[in-house]
Amino acid sequence: MVMTRQLISSNWGNIQPESVEEYAMAGGFAGLKKALSMQPDEIIAEIKTAKLLGRGGAAYPAGAKWEQLRAIPHSPKYIVCNGDEGEPGTFKDKMLLSQDPLRVIEGMTIAAYVFGSQDGYIYIRGEYLGIQKVFQQAIDNAVKEGYLGSRILGTDLTFNIHITSGAGAYICGENSALLNSIEGKPGYPRIKPPHLAEVGLFSMPTLVNNVETFSAVPTIVMEGGEKYLSYGTPDSGGTKLICLSGLSRRNGVYEIPFGVTLRDIIYGSEIGGGIARGKKLKFFHIGGQSGPCGTPDQLDTPYCYKALKSAGLSAGSGAIVVLDESVCIIDYLKGVTEFFIHESCGKCTPCREGNQKVHDILCKLSNGMAVEQDIALLKRLSSMMTNASFCGLGQSATVALDTCLKHFAEEFDAHLQQKCPAGVCFEEQERVAI
Amino acid sequence: MKKQLTRDKVLKIIQANGCSKERLLSILLEIQQASGHNSVDEEWAQLVAEQVQMPITQLYNVLTFYAMFSTKQRGKFVIEICKSTPCHVTKSDEIVKMFGDELGIGISETTPDNLFTLMHTGCVGACDIGPVAKIGEQVYGNLTRKKVADIVASYREVEQHGYDTAANLL
Numbered sequence: 148m149v150m151t152r153q154l155i156s157s158n159w160g161n162i163q164p165e166s167v168e169e170y171a172m173a174g175g176f177a178g179l180k181k182a183l184s185m186q187p188d189e190i191i192a193e194i195k196t197a198k199l200l201g202r203g204g205a206a207y208p209a210g211a212k213w214e215q216l217r218a219i220p221h222s223p224k225y226i227v228c229n230g231d232e233g234e235p236g237t238f239k240d241k242m243l244l245s246q247d248p249l250r251v252i253e254g255m256t257i258a259a260y261v262f263g264s265q266d267g268y269i270y271i272r273g274e275y276l277g278i279q280k281v282f283q284q285a286i287d288n289a290v291k292e293g294y295l296g297s298r299i300l301g302t303d304l305t306f307n308i309h310i311t312s313g314a315g316a317y318i319c320g321e322n323s324a325l326l327n328s329i330e331g332k333p334g335y336p337r338i339k340p341p342h343l344a345e346v347g348l349f350s351m352p353t354l355v356n357n358v359e360t361f362s363a364v365p366t367i368v369m370e371g372g373e374k375y376l377s378y379g380t381p382d383s384g385g386t387k388l389i390c391l392s393g394l395s396r397r398n399g400v401y402e403i404p405f406g407v408t409l410r411d412i413i414y415g416s417e418i419g420g421g422i423a424r425g426k427k428l429k430f431f432h433i434g435g436q437s438g439p440c441g442t443p444d445q446l447d448t449p450y451c452y453k454a455l456k457s458a459g460l461s462a463g464s465g466a467i468v469v470l471d472e473s474v475c476i477i478d479y480l481k482g483v484t485e486f487f488i489h490e491s492c493g494k495c496t497p498c499r500e501g502n503q504k505v506h507d508i509l510c511k512l513s514n515g516m517a518v519e520q521d522i523a524l525l526k527r528l529s530s531m532m533t534n535a536s537f538c539g540l541g542q543s544a545t546v547a548l549d550t551c552l553k554h555f556a557e558e559f560d561a562h563l564q565q566k567c568p569a570g571v572c573f574e575e576q577e578r579v580a581i
Numbered sequence: 582m583k584k585q586l587t588r589d590k591v592l593k594i595i596q597a598n599g600c601s602k603e604r605l606l607s608i609l610l611e612i613q614q615a616s617g618h619n620s621v622d623e624e625w626a627q628l629v630a631e632q633v634q635m636p637i638t639q640l641y642n643v644l645t646f647y648a649m650f651s652t653k654q655r656g657k658f659v660i661e662i663c664k665s666t667p668c669h670v671t672k673s674d675e676i677v678k679m680f681g682d683e684l685g686i687g688i689s690e691t692t693p694d695n696l697f698t699l700m701h702t703g704c705v706g707a708c709d710i711g712p713v714a715k716i717g718e719q720v721y722g723n724l725t726r727k728k729v730a731d732i733v734a735s736y737r738e739v740e741q742h743g744y745d746t747a748a749n750l751l
Contacts, residue, residue, distance in 0.1 A: 235665035235704035268603070273610060273649045274705045277718045312607040315648035317703060331602030331635065333646035392667035392708035399709050432666065468667050468708075482669040489648075489703055 149404055150417040152378060154386050155362045156402040159246040165285040167292040170249040176294055178365025179253050179260075183302055185368070187261040191217060194364065196372025198384035203229055203320070203357030204435060204464040205539070206452055216262060216344040216354050225348040226258045226267035226306075227355045229325055233272055233317035234435035235486060236466030239388035239400050240358040244271060245278045247362070248285035249294075252308060254361030256295060257368060258354055259306035267306060268348065269358075270325050272313040279310055286310070317490035321538055322355040324492070335494050336538040359388055359465075379405030383451035388465050393432075395469035396420040403450065409433075410446040413469060426471035430554070432479075434463020436486050437543035439550040459550065475571035476555045477562055480548055481509045487544040498541025501532040505545065513572040515565040522559055526552065585617035591625050595632050602633055605643065609650060614717075618695065619655040626652075648703065656691045656698035658736050661715045664701045667708035676712045677701075679729040696740060697733075 162169040170176070182190055195210030216224065228251060232240040243251055255267050271279050286308050289295035297305045311329045313319050319328045323337035326348045347353020363385060367375045376384035383405035389412060391398050397420040403412065413419045413431065422428050430440050433455075441448075441460050448458040455461055470479065484506040493499045508525050511517040529545035529552075536542045552559065561568055594611045598604040608629060613621050621644055630640040644650045662668075662677050677699070681687055684697050691698040707713045710722025714732070721732055 232706055233704060236667050236708050237704075238706040238708055241706050272706070273606065273647075274715070276610070309603060310607075311603050312610060313647075314606040314610055314650060315703070316646065328606070329603055331605040331633065331643065332639075333642050390708065392711065393670050436666065466708075468670075470670060474670055479666060479670070482664070482666040486665055486703060492646075 148407065148411075150407055150411055150415055151401055152386050152404045153402055154366050154375075154378065155243070155247070155250060155359070156388065156400070158250070159242060162247075164246050164248055165281055165288055167249065167285075167288045167294060170247075174369075175249055175365075176253055178368040179256055179294065180300065182257045182260055182368045183300060183304070187217065190257065190261050190368060193367055193372035197363075197367045197375040198372075198379075198382065199360065199363055199367060199375070200383065200452060201357060202359035202363070202387065202465070204234065204437075206462065209356060209360055212344070212356070213258070213261065213354065215342075216352055219344055219352045221352050222263065223266065223351055224262040224264045225351055225353040226255050226262065226264045227322075227326065227329070227348060227353055228255055228267065228269040228358055228361055229320065229322060229355055230269055230271040230275075230358045231313050231320045231325055232275075232358070232464075233313075233320050233490075234437075234464045234466055236392045236432070236468045237390050237435060237464040238392075239390050239465050241275060241278065242388070242400050243358050243362050244275065245281055248282045249289060250362045250365060251282075251358055252285060252289055252295060254364035255308060256299065256304075256306055257364050258356070258361070260304050262354065264354075265305050265307065267308045268311055268329055269308060270311045270313060270319070270329060272319075273315050274313075276312070279312060283310055316492070317486075318492040318538075318540055321540060324538070325355065326353065333492075335492055336540075338537075380449065380451040380453070382453040383462075387450070387462065389450070390464075390466050391419050391469060392466070393468040394423045394426070394471045394474075395467075396423045405451040406449050408447055408449050409441070409467075412450060412467065413446065419469065422469065422471050424471075426473065428469065429472045429474060430470050430476075430551075432468040432470065432483075432547060433466065434461045435466045436483050437540070437546055438463040438466065440547050440554065441550070442554050473569055473571075475513075475567055475569035476551050476558045477509055477512045477567070478569075478571045480551055481506065481513065483547050484509060484544075487540070491540065491544075495535075495537035495541060497532045497535040498537065498544065501528055501536070501541065502544055504528055505532075505548065512559065512562040513567075515562075515573055517563055519563060522552070522563075586612065586615055586622075586625060588628065590615065591628055592632070595629060600632055602635065605629070605633060605635075605640075606647065608633075609644065613650060617657060619657070619659050619698065620651040620653055623652070654695075657696050657740070658716050659698045659700060661700050661702035661705070662688075663703070663705050663707070663711065663713050663715070665704040665708070667704075668711035668713060671711040673712040676714065676724050676729065679724075679726050680714070680733070683730055683733045696737070 199209040200206040319334040324334040328334040
């Protein structure tokens with residue numbers, strides 16, 4: 148089986164990223180040219196056939212999202228690209244934005260053609276300030292060569308892309324918070340419904356897709372939905388960028404066809420190459436900080452949406468943090484929870500206070516003060532946060548905790564007896580609070 | 582501390598960005614960067630609010646919501662250590678201590694000469710080369726005690742001699 152496939156990563160390191168000429172030489176803009184000769188509904192049909200699921204983490208079917216927006220009669224419609232990659236362990240959009248920005252531009256422009264949009268926004272996180280400059284250069288070059296701006300490639304299509312910078316807020320990766328941020332407001336999430344397709348940016352119908360999702364669109368248009376689907380599995384079309392980090396031997400971004408097993412990813416010589424320093428895999432944290440933790444006995448699960456889901460795992464953003472036996476579950480979860488305390492926007496109580504309380508109990512576990520009832524309290528808190536939080540951030544903040552409570556119950560018990568199997572807790576001083 | 586920004590300079594930044602709410606975060610980031618002390622002064626916040634036609638209270642709401650902004654003066658160079666789990670398991674805590682040893686300060690503190698501030702940050706998207714530190718736009722990865730010492734020395738040199746040796750360390 149093929150372990151890696153370059154559908155959207157083929158240009159990385161091979162072309163001058165902002166050069167229209169080099170991008171076109173490498174086959175770029177062929178998707179846009181073909182798209183301009185098709186009917187908008189045909190393009191949406193291809194995306195549906197391709198089974199392209201949102202690559203930012205939520206895995207919402209892109210074809211259905213496009214179809215819903217297409218059915219809404221109001222205009223103008225805005226095209227928004229979510230490049231607020233803030234998920235720890237995820238650095239794939241950084242590669243697309245910095246190494247192949249014109250592919251993202253091409254995908255957004257195809258969307259503009261489908262929806263008759265004149266304006267698009269790309270929201271790039273503030274930590275990627277240098278990349279924003281590369282992207283702006285790519286936009287300017289595309290305008291100069293007639294691939295963007297007015298009367299694109301001699302047609303009636305006029306489309307401009309504006310860059311909006313983030314400024315350090317994970318919550319802005321949530322689509323409605325992101326739109327608020329573009330409007331110059333704090334990035335608080337909005338209540339849904341109304342959905343963004345109806346009331347989005349500046350209260351107008353809006354399409355929001357991830358950088359990687361837009362990047363796949365030119366390939367789907369060019370090769371056809373069926374062909375794209377065939378690269379993956381019957382339920383998960385095409386390829387996914389995955390990001391290996393933590394204690395893997397070969398950390399980095401890899402483009403894999405769906406269907407490759409987690410074992411191939413973590414141990415395969417073409418991808419992860421095993422665990423650094425010859426240690427043993429203890430667990431892996433998949434999909435981002437809000438994703439589940441998996442154990443070595445789940446390694447034969449194929450990496451595709453359906454199989455991961457039935458194994459209690461999820462693809463999420465594509466992050467896979469590899470952890471070895473030296474990592475303590477409690478200490479790790481403290482790190483995860485500190486992240487959510489820092490990134491909770493504070494709008495709703497379950498998320499704002501819940502994460503604090505979870506952290507308090509984890510600290511009690513790691514300094515030997517916890518009692519048995521604390522475990523039950525952890526579970527109750529987690530269920531409360533999942534059910535009562537306003538947006539996805541709070542709802543999924545304890546996914547890692549839940550899976551660890553299930554897979555590593557004995558390690559929680561050991562901490563109740565003031566024993567840390569990994570030898571991390573009870574010796575070190577308290578980590579500095581945020 | 583010597584004031585580096587003037588009303589004209591701030592207006593120029595606003596105009597160059599296109600004076601719109603969609604560019605608000607970029608405008609504020611640029612002002613902060615040009616301030617010399619990594620913060621947005623009330624005077625300039627007021628001016629931005631007027632220009633983009635937004636009440637100052639709303640602008641303050643924005644400034645205090647986003648983690649990259651500070652309304653209090655910080656060091657000329659803000660050293661941000663990522664503490665997300667991929668960096669945590671590659672021992673970012675030790676990196677904080679190493680920077681602390683080099684600079685003689687703890688986390689969230691500024692050196693007496695106002696040159697460095699040491700901070701924690703969320704993910705900077707360089708998880709493959711953890712543990713990492715970010716200074717301005719520059720990200721330094723796979724840090725060791727030697728690299729930490731070199732980085733601090735290079736920024737001190739930038740300050741003394743006014744030229745950029747920091748880039749050579751990447």
